[in-house]
Amino acid sequence: MTQISPLAPANFPNLPAIDGVRFATAAAGVKYPGRTDVMLAAIAPGAAIAGVFTRSATRAASVLDCQDKIGGDMSKGAAILVNSGNANAFTGAAGKASVGRICAAVAARLNIPAEAVFTSSTGVIGEVLPDQRITDCLDQLTASLNPAAQEEAARAIMTTDTFPKGASKILEIDGQPVTISGFAKGSGMIAPDMATMLVYIFTDAKISQPDLQALLGDLTDQTFNCITVDSDTSTSDALICAATGASGVDVTDSREFAEALKEVMLDLAHQVVKDGEGATKFVTVEVTGAKNDADARKVAMSIANSPLVKTAIAGEDPNWGRIVMAVGKSGAEADRDRLSIWFGPHLVAENGWVAPSYTEEAGASYMQQAELIIRTDLGVGTAQTTVWTCDLTHGYIEINADYRS
Numbered sequence: 001m002t003q004i005s006p007l008a009p010a011n012f013p014n015l016p017a018i019d020g021v022r023f024a025t026a027a028a029g030v031k032y033p034g035r036t037d038v039m040l041a042a043i044a045p046g047a048a049i050a051g052v053f054t055r056s057a058t059r060a061a062s063v064l065d066c067q068d069k070i071g072g073d074m075s076k077g078a079a080i081l082v083n084s085g086n087a088n089a090f091t092g093a094a095g096k097a098s099v100g101r102i103c104a105a106v107a108a109r110l111n112i113p114a115e116a117v118f119t120s121s122t123g124v125i126g127e128v129l130p131d132q133r134i135t136d137c138l139d140q141l142t143a144s145l146n147p148a149a150q151e152e153a154a155r156a157i158m159t160t161d162t163f164p165k166g167a168s169k170i171l172e173i174d175g176q177p178v179t180i181s182g183f184a185k186g187s188g189m190i191a192p193d194m195a196t197m198l199v200y201i202f203t204d205a206k207i208s209q210p211d212l213q214a215l216l217g218d219l220t221d222q223t224f225n226c227i228t229v230d231s232d233t234s235t236s237d238a239l240i241c242a243a244t245g246a247s248g249v250d251v252t253d254s255r256e257f258a259e260a261l262k263e264v265m266l267d268l269a270h271q272v273v274k275d276g277e278g279a280t281k282f283v284t285v286e287v288t289g290a291k292n293d294a295d296a297r298k299v300a301m302s303i304a305n306s307p308l309v310k311t312a313i314a315g316e317d318p319n320w321g322r323i324v325m326a327v328g329k330s331g332a333e334a335d336r337d338r339l340s341i342w343f344g345p346h347l348v349a350e351n352g353w354v355a356p357s358y359t360e361e362a363g364a365s366y367m368q369q370a371e372l373i374i375r376t377d378l379g380v381g382t383a384q385t386t387v388w389t390c391d392l393t394h395g396y397i398e399i400n401a402d403y404r405s
Contacts, residue, residue: 005163007274007279008163012151022145040141045077048212049078050209051067051240069115082120082157083119091126109141165272166182177249178257181201184272201242203241204243220265222266270282279396280393289382289384295383314391318367
């Protein structure tokens, strides 16, 4: 039995239903017999659907298909079908054909165009998707569609995840309620480029597709593109957001809606890191005083992705020399004598040397916490950024050594 991450929330949140969206799940046996591994979301006509996807050069067939369809006509309704257990990536013409058959079959059951069906696949790369196992479940799926089945949907898309991930927000705009709800999967192969893992967010807000697309892209850069577990970008990353407009509340240019959507996205992004394969520590990496935004990000990601930093964190070793190393190798402008490093509230190093007030005992005590903050000020400018990561433990090796077993 999979051991649940020690950083997992106490339970799955009670996600509010979104008017115009229904969910269903089934055990298709894509990889393992009897395992719930397919999720279908049926979306009401007229919804705006936006998406952000991996920029991997070896994108999966489903990702390429989704990218072609984003911005299309959803006036007759739309659907999202997701399978776990098989990534349908690096499968050539067979992979593309599988996507085509699944989309056609879903479209026929829901009486919508195939161009309005979006698919995602997650799991082992390089194995042909047994798509008939999925299409054989469609009658069951369409007969059991339910607005309240979001937790079941979140569980169906899990692979090495140890817990399902969900988040929601209800806000008022001009006195009217607007609801946002979403779920995600992700545990390993997490270092996204314009997307992350598999994420599905739904809202009853009214907004045009171009406006939703622009907002989603902007918020992705502030959330999902600021996390890393292992520096590896997936072939299958997809973030899809559907706005049904059922509330009648127009959120175009609404700062309140943008902040609420960001809150949901950041919550899901943090949960992915907290479920990082083998993770026991959730780490916030803050960089300030950089020459520019690009340099701030270089340093933050250099620290967050360093195996030496991450293993020191796993061992609860306050080895601040590894932070110095990560800054130095990042390629960003830095000055040894202006560099400052903190572990939480403890100033560790400054002016090119260990801080006079710092003690190893204080650092070691701080590193025992489950959630840590590492802050570095480069002292050469005003740019700053924050990213989130986890530690690197034996558990990561064990999971990935046996991934295809």
